[in-house]
Amino acid sequence: MARPTVRMDLGDIQGDVLRAYGNDYGSTTYAFVRIECPPEQARAWFSGLLDHVTTAEPWREGEKPVTTLNVSVTAAGLLALGVSEAVVGSFSHEFRDGMASRSQLLGDVGPSDPAAWEDGLGPGDAHVLLTINAKQPSDHQRALGKMKVALDTVGGLRIVFQEDTELLEGSREHFGYADGFAQPAIEGSSDEKARGGGVPLPKGGWRALAPGEFILGYPDEDTRVDPKRRLPRAPADPLGRSGTYMVWRKLYQDVALWRQVMRDAAALYDGGDEHKLAAKVVGRWANGAPLVKHPDVAPAAFDPKSRGGNDFRYAEDLDGMRCPVGAHIRRANPRDALGFEGHLSFRHRMIRRGMPYGKVLPEDASADDGADRGLVFASFQASISRQFEGVQVQWLNAGNIFGLGHDKDFLLGDPQGTGKMTIQGSPPFFLAPQEVFVRTRGGEYLFVPGMTALAALADGTAG
Amino acid sequence: MGSSNVTGQAYAFMAMTPVKPAEEAALADYLHRLRDRGPSPLAKLERTHFGRFLIVPDFHNDSSWKQRREEHLDMPYLIFTSNFDGDLDSYLDELCEQLAPEAKEIWGRCVGCPESAKGAALKTYLKRNQIDTGVFFAAYGDATVATVKRRLGQREQMIEFARTSQGLGAEALQQAFLERFGGTS
Amino acid sequence: MSVQASSGGPITATGTGSRNHHGQAIAITVFSTIKWWGRVFLPLLFLVTRRLPRLTRTLRKLSFIHFARWTIVTHPAYNGPPQRNGKLRYPHMYFESNFNGGWEEYIDAFSHILTSGMTAFWGSSYGFPKPLPTALFKAYIQVNETEADHYYSAYPQATSTMIQRALELDAKLAPLKLEAERMEPGAFAVAYRNFLTDVQHCL
Numbered sequence: 001m002a003r004p005t006v007r008m009d010l011g012d013i014q015g016d017v018l019r020a021y022g023n024d025y026g027s028t029t030y031a032f033v034r035i036e037c038p039p040e041q042a043r044a045w046f047s048g049l050l051d052h053v054t055t056a057e058p059w060r061e062g063e064k065p066v067t068t069l070n071v072s073v074t075a076a077g078l079l080a081l082g083v084s085e086a087v088v089g090s091f092s093h094e095f096r097d098g099m100a101s102r103s104q105l106l107g108d109v110g111p112s113d114p115a116a117w118e119d120g121l122g123p124g125d126a127h128v129l130l131t132i133n134a135k136q137p138s139d140h141q142r143a144l145g146k147m148k149v150a151l152d153t154v155g156g157l158r159i160v161f162q163e164d165t166e167l168l169e170g171s172r173e174h175f176g177y178a179d180g181f182a183q184p185a186i187e188g189s190s191d192e193k194a195r196g197g198g199v200p201l202p203k204g205g206w207r208a209l210a211p212g213e214f215i216l217g218y219p220d221e222d223t224r225v226d227p228k229r230r231l232p233r234a235p236a237d238p239l240g241r242s243g244t245y246m247v248w249r250k251l252y253q254d255v256a257l258w259r260q261v262m263r264d265a266a267a268l269y270d271g272g273d274e275h276k277l278a279a280k281v282v283g284r285w286a287n288g289a290p291l292v293k294h295p296d297v298a299p300a301a302f303d304p305k306s307r308g309g310n311d312f313r314y315a316e317d318l319d320g321m322r323c324p325v326g327a328h329i330r331r332a333n334p335r336d337a338l339g340f341e342g343h344l345s346f347r348h349r350m351i352r353r354g355m356p357y358g359k360v361l362p363e364d365a366s367a368d369d370g371a372d373r374g375l376v377f378a379s380f381q382a383s384i385s386r387q388f389e390g391v392q393v394q395w396l397n398a399g400n401i402f403g404l405g406h407d408k409d410f411l412l413g414d415p416q417g418t419g420k421m422t423i424q425g426s427p428p429f430f431l432a433p434q435e436v437f438v439r440t441r442g443g444e445y446l447f448v449p450g451m452t453a454l455a456a457l458a459d460g461t462a463g
Numbered sequence: 464m465g466s467s468n469v470t471g472q473a474y475a476f477m478a479m480t481p482v483k484p485a486e487e488a489a490l491a492d493y494l495h496r497l498r499d500r501g502p503s504p505l506a507k508l509e510r511t512h513f514g515r516f517l518i519v520p521d522f523h524n525d526s527s528w529k530q531r532r533e534e535h536l537d538m539p540y541l542i543f544t545s546n547f548d549g550d551l552d553s554y555l556d557e558l559c560e561q562l563a564p565e566a567k568e569i570w571g572r573c574v575g576c577p578e579s580a581k582g583a584a585l586k587t588y589l590k591r592n593q594i595d596t597g598v599f600f601a602a603y604g605d606a607t608v609a610t611v612k613r614r615l616g617q618r619e620q621m622i623e624f625a626r627t628s629q630g631l632g633a634e635a636l637q638q639a640f641l642e643r644f645g646g647t648s
Numbered sequence: 649m650s651v652q653a654s655s656g657g658p659i660t661a662t663g664t665g666s667r668n669h670h671g672q673a674i675a676i677t678v679f680s681t682i683k684w685w686g687r688v689f690l691p692l693l694f695l696v697t698r699r700l701p702r703l704t705r706t707l708r709k710l711s712f713i714h715f716a717r718w719t720i721v722t723h724p725a726y727n728g729p730p731q732r733n734g735k736l737r738y739p740h741m742y743f744e745s746n747f748n749g750g751w752e753e754y755i756d757a758f759s760h761i762l763t764s765g766m767t768a769f770w771g772s773s774y775g776f777p778k779p780l781p782t783a784l785f786k787a788y789i790q791v792n793e794t795e796a797d798h799y800y801s802a803y804p805q806a807t808s809t810m811i812q813r814a815l816e817l818d819a820k821l822a823p824l825k826l827e828a829e830r831m832e833p834g835a836f837a838v839a840y841r842n843f844l845t846d847v848q849h850c851l
Contacts, residue, residue: 226781343760428848430626494797505800516798528775537732546715575727597694614814633833
């Protein structure tokens with residue numbers, strides 16, 4: 001393996017960002033805490049957390065903790081911790097605006113409108129997000145217990161929203177698709193992921209992305225082409241360095257509706273092949289095999305984590321005959337599909353760490369059971385507006401850059417219900433109606449401080 | 464007036480007129496409110512693809528640039544640009560008639576604009592203040608506004624037809640097609 | 649990046665002032681001051697660009713621009729006092745574009761993909777940094793950009809790509825429309841299927 005050119009201060013970066021904790025950790029709790037006490041009191045509680053926060057330092061065999069803790073903060077949370085307005089002003093404007101106020105831009109309208117969001121998410125109530133990953137249920141319960149005790153001891157701290165999540169069998173999400181394994185390759189950290197996870201090079205081959213695309217205080221892709229090697233804008237020190245922005249969204253998935261629409265639509269498709277039609281919408285077969293490499297039949301077995309499992313591109317399939325141009329994974333990560341040597345897409349990558357929530361709807365269920373299930377989407381990126389919002393607004397909720405007119409990502413749905421998806425073929429198939437399969441139940445923009453930054457927040461020396 | 468203003472059948476017009484010094488705020492306010500009570504007045508000029516009004520208060524001077532001397536506009540200038548179909552004279556004729564009420568509020572606030580701000584006098588004023596284009600890029604310079612709108616409508620029709628005709632037998636398909644698209648467009 | 653537009657209007661979530669929008673259409677207007685050698689270079693560049701369509705090939709391929717123009721202003725017409733009569737000290741370049749997508753995506757594309765084109769057109773403007781790194785280029789554009797006071801599109805919901813595809817669709821539909829009535833249903837079904845396969849990227 002080539003020697004990395006950038007050395008990252010892993011002890012200063014929180015864990016689960018650069019490298020996932022992994023599927024050993026079968027359950028995750030997201031607890032949003034609201035600070036209702038004076039900043040000094042909140043900081044005392046915050047200090048108590050620090051010893052338990054997991055960093056990006058690699059674990060040695062046998063040393064994996066039974067639970068992990070990570071901490072992120074909203075703009076309102078920074079103020080509640082006593083950070084000055086001036087310093088908060090050095091954070092990005094979309095972070096300060098908050099996700100709820102950007103709902104029009106993000107397409108959180110109709111059933112996804114913040115007015116319909118769950119209590120505690122959206123209007124600035126959430127201050128600090130505690131993310132707890134656990135291997136075993138007993139460890140999980142113990143960690144939650146400790147968290148509650150710490151909150152109650154200090155007083156004036158309240159959990160305004162909590163979501164407990166659990167991995168589904170086969171690392172699937174609720175529509176039945178293997179998910180979450182395709183991640184960006186980061187120079188100096190996950191160079192081994194470059195084949196498929198990096199930037200596709202024009203002559204074949206891949207390269208890892210500059211770390212500054214994901215962690216602040218490091219060179220990003222712009223730095224690479226800057227003779228003066230300037231670093232990207234970041235919040236004022238000591239808060240900026242080693243930190244990253246986090247997007248958190250609770251996405252309800254209407255599994256019954258999805259299955260019903262796919263079943264009905266497949267009647268007119270390719271001899272009624274519902275699984276193939278659904279695969280065309282997603283861009284992968286249920287077992288994760290990418291359509292562009294397996295256009296007609298799902299391979300019997302597919303290991304998404306295998307070396308080369310993620311190594312595919314779209315340049316040989318520009319007309320979308322294998323993987324539709326508007327398929328979900330192709331929209332979310334076009335790789336080389338947009339031409340121009342990848343220059344339209346390489347700066348819009350995200351690290352994703354979401355978890356499914358809620359009980360599985362049995363395969364043979366004929367109707368919705370009214371239960372809450374879906375995906376907690378969590379991503380890390382240096383720029384919320386360029387990376388998360390860019391993808392959401394230009395690639396998922398719109399089709400123009402792909403030449404798809406007003407077509408939105410079929411998988412997510414269209415609040416107006418008039419959308420369609422073209423399944424390229426000879427002849428093409430037009431899939432409709434585009435119901436609302438996914439609804440935003442709430443979300444927040446957060447910042448994940450580095451360890452030094454966390455200490456400064458706890459000390460009240462963040463400025 | 465040179466051919467540099469033309470690409471295909473589309474024309475790129477620009478007029479830059481000095482704004483009477485005391486009128487800048489009122490002009491800006493008027494322009495900002497143009498859409499308050501309905502569509503843009505430019506919609507009255509059906510040959511207009513895109514149009515914009517903007518007030519340039521001054522040139523930008525930055526001490527960090529190597530520019531030896533600063534340059535300042537003597538007063539704010541109003542820029543009007545339009546990308547429209549066909550020839551300039553007939554377009555300006557239309558503008559000076561259809562936009563007479565608005566012209567009074569817009570160019571009527573500019574230095575040297577004729578009192579009436581309409582008709583031949585306004586046209587002369589606008590032509591005098593025309594600035595020729597250097598390079599005019601048009602993605603579809605051969606298509607008029609009317610053509611663009613028709614083709615867009617037809618595309619919508621075809622999408623709906625393609626979607627709803629799936630599964631029809633040959634006869635029904637042909638019949639449905641002729642019903643929707645039969646005859647010349 | 650949180651920056652005020654030079655005209656003082658608020659930057660909307662899409663990265664440019666709210667008055668720069670009409671439906672899907674976005675306006676950008678940039679005025680820059682030209683160095684002495686631009687006086688000679690730019691008119692030549694314009695001439696060459698007008699004469700050689702392949703120079704705008706990449707611009708065309710990017711496909712999200714409806715209309716754009718570059719114009720040099722050297723001497724506004726004289727309309728009487730209180731206007732000052734005279735040539736401007738420096739030439740000034742006016743650039744405007746009508747495009748779709750996002751302001752940031754637009755500038756990024758120009759920065760990365762039209763790098764030599766950007767250098768050619770803005771290289772003679774005072775203060776112009778190189779097109780890369782993008783952060784500097786964006787800051788330069790923001791400082792020299794003026795928000796429209798009123799912006800109009802005749803077809804605000806249509807993107808440039810959609811229009812181009814709609815035109816292509818018509819060209820391919822026309823022959824089918826002519827033939828449709830005359831054909832046997834079976835033959836028509838085949839012709840329609842072939843047509844649909846041929847135009848699916850337009851729909």
